[in-house]
Amino acid sequence: MSFIQPTLIHGVQYQRVDRSLNFVHGGHTFALDLDSEALAAAAEQVLDNLRTGTLSAAELAERHDAALRPYDTPTLLNILIAEMVITEAAPPSQMRGGRALFYELRAHQRASIAPALRDEPGALKYSRGELSHDDLKAWSIEYYFTTRFAEQCIIGAASQHSHPALQRMFEEFFIEEVGHDKLLERSLLGFGFSTTDLEHLSPHISTVAAMGMLLRASLFDLPLFITLVGQLEGTEVQCRRYIEMLERSGLPHEVIHPQIVHEMINIEHGHFDEALDMSATLPGVTGADIERCKRLLSLYAEMRKAVYPHVFKGIATARTLDAESYLGAWRTHGTAIKKSLLAIACANAPEVLSRSLARDFVELRKVAYVVWNAAEEGHVAAALLEYSLWKVAYQEPERISATLAWLDARAFGPTADSGLVPRFLLLALQAAREMQVPA
Numbered sequence: 001m002s003f004i005q006p007t008l009i010h011g012v013q014y015q016r017v018d019r020s021l022n023f024v025h026g027g028h029t030f031a032l033d034l035d036s037e038a039l040a041a042a043a044e045q046v047l048d049n050l051r052t053g054t055l056s057a058a059e060l061a062e063r064h065d066a067a068l069r070p071y072d073t074p075t076l077l078n079i080l081i082a083e084m085v086i087t088e089a090a091p092p093s094q095m096r097g098g099r100a101l102f103y104e105l106r107a108h109q110r111a112s113i114a115p116a117l118r119d120e121p122g123a124l125k126y127s128r129g130e131l132s133h134d135d136l137k138a139w140s141i142e143y144y145f146t147t148r149f150a151e152q153c154i155i156g157a158a159s160q161h162s163h164p165a166l167q168r169m170f171e172e173f174f175i176e177e178v179g180h181d182k183l184l185e186r187s188l189l190g191f192g193f194s195t196t197d198l199e200h201l202s203p204h205i206s207t208v209a210a211m212g213m214l215l216r217a218s219l220f221d222l223p224l225f226i227t228l229v230g231q232l233e234g235t236e237v238q239c240r241r242y243i244e245m246l247e248r249s250g251l252p253h254e255v256i257h258p259q260i261v262h263e264m265i266n267i268e269h270g271h272f273d274e275a276l277d278m279s280a281t282l283p284g285v286t287g288a289d290i291e292r293c294k295r296l297l298s299l300y301a302e303m304r305k306a307v308y309p310h311v312f313k314g315i316a317t318a319r320t321l322d323a324e325s326y327l328g329a330w331r332t333h334g335t336a337i338k339k340s341l342l343a344i345a346c347a348n349a350p351e352v353l354s355r356s357l358a359r360d361f362v363e364l365r366k367v368a369y370v371v372w373n374a375a376e377e378g379h380v381a382a383a384l385l386e387y388s389l390w391k392v393a394y395q396e397p398e399r400i401s402a403t404l405a406w407l408d409a410r411a412f413g414p415t416a417d418s419g420l421v422p423r424f425l426l427l428a429l430q431a432a433r434e435m436q437v438p439a
Helices: 037-052 057-068 073-082 099-118 121-127 135-160 164-177 180-190 195-200 206-221 222-233 234-247 253-270 271-281 287-305 323-344 351-362 379-395 397-412 423-430
Strands: 006-008 013-017 020-025 029-035 085-089
Touching: 006 037, 013 037, 020 037, 037 057, 037 073, 057 073, 057 234, 073 085, 073 222, 099 222, 099 287, 121 423, 135 164, 135 180, 135 222, 135 253, 164 271, 180 195, 180 253, 206 222, 206 287, 206 379, 206 423, 222 271, 222 287, 234 253, 287 379, 323 379, 323 397, 323 423, 379 397, 379 423, 397 423
Parallel strands: none
Antiparallel strands: 006 085, 013 020, 020 029
């Protein structure tokens, strides 16, 4: 998360002692140790300017970069962002308490996203509990991968945000979530999959993209991460409705029992309140934070619609995307997507180096993400590609260069080797439902 015009959050106190800057904000304390007293004094000058909040990030860099060498102003700002002591400067009327994020997004969900789903055939079929055994099998596969990926994202959030209250919350949330994928795995075994089958299963591109968005938010955009946690956890009503659907399905005990146990854990631990509790720990959010999260939550909902035709046999929607949908999006937006991946498209770099490059380029070099508009032609397919590829580039950097070359070859000609291309992408461009849901 970066700010155009950063300022210290109200109540943050700091003091320079020799080569250190000591901070206090409520019950949160930390020290920034620098290489020399001169550097500490230069950093203190930046903090003095942040106190007034009258300079843009670019103006701060222009004014202070020389004195901060061999470091720079963006490096200092990103440390302060990670410690959650700066925010976007805005008139007091625009600053909101952290809970405002939850309530504004919940209102947006009810006012804009839920009504749009009422006429969505897949969502309607699910809400009525009219799922066949094949539907529930396909749904369970996506649920399994979502649970596996989400666990990794909670770890990412806990490692990146050092505010004590948030860290405790993320750690407790992780402890409650860890192992849930094993319950879903047992359910899939009950469907008749073998452990070997599970190793070769692939999620739909929509699931990978949704988790790519969650992963990126866990590292760089805390308000959006909290927003997506609220979306993924849903409500107790939705949870109990799913349990009832399973109980009425007539599926074997080995299939439904592990999933019911999973849903009951969510109910008993109050996971539906996690997003509210997390947002309450935020020192404040701006109107820009809330509007960005609304836009991306709407995009997330549109990306998830793409999974319905895959899961629910015979369902066709406006988000029924075939191979040409993705190739057309790549022809139009591939260059922009590759630029957003530039920092981490390092197939030959060690994994830890690639992750370091990701943080460096995204946070310090201000590599802009593409802004997708779900209402524009091709943007949902492009967003699915970007977010899923971002996840690949971050977690499997050895695959990304070959994957980008393969996409270029599919879109523009001659064929390229697909050996390192993730299976979810091969399947998306083949549009073969039967390959993803073995009988």
